[in-house]
Amino acid sequence: MTYAAAEDMQARFNHQDLVLLTEREPSTPGEVDMAVLTQALEDATAEINAYLSGRYTLPLNIVPTxxxxxxxxxARYFLSGDNAPEHIHQRYMDAVKFLKAVNAGTVSLGIDSQGDKATTNDTALMESAGSVFARNKAKGFI
Structure with missing residues (x-):
């Protein structure tokens, strides 16, 4: 199971870019090579799991957005290979930085260590001593 599907890549990135990034010798011209794209997503998932394995039980039951x-x-960075433009390289570095922060525990994915949605006790509790200006407490002023 990968954390993203080919549809997620197509929703986020330009179709023509994906065609160029997945183009290999046996590929159909003008089409995204799904085998190459799927392999890149599997490689990206493996890298993510390397960071998450110290903190979470894998595979995760819920995949955070x-x-x-x-x-x-x-995956886009892996597809770019040695020719990755600066903005793709920067997004990859930001992703690794985020994963390192998750591994260190400074950033949470919002799930517990077993991969389920985390429960929290951070709820607001309001208490009141009652109404201050009630008729029965006014003693003739109202």
Missing amino acids: ALVRICCDI
Whole structure:
């Protein structure tokens, strides 16, 4: 199971860019090579899992939206190879920085260590001593 699907890549990036990034010798001209794209997503998932394995039980039951984006950015970087433009390289470096922060525990994915949605006790609790200006407490002023 990968954290992102080919549809996620196609939703985030230009179709023509994906065609150029996945083009190989046996590819059909003008079409995204799904085998190449799927392999890049699997490689990106493996890299993500290397960072998450120290903090979470894998595979995750719930895939946070942040990991879908991170997986797409890493896969795009892998597809670019040695010719990655600066903005693709920067997005990859940002993704790795995020994953290192998750590994260190400074950033949370919003799931518990077993990969389920995290429960929280950070709820607001309001208490009141009652109404201050009630008729029965006014003693003739109202």
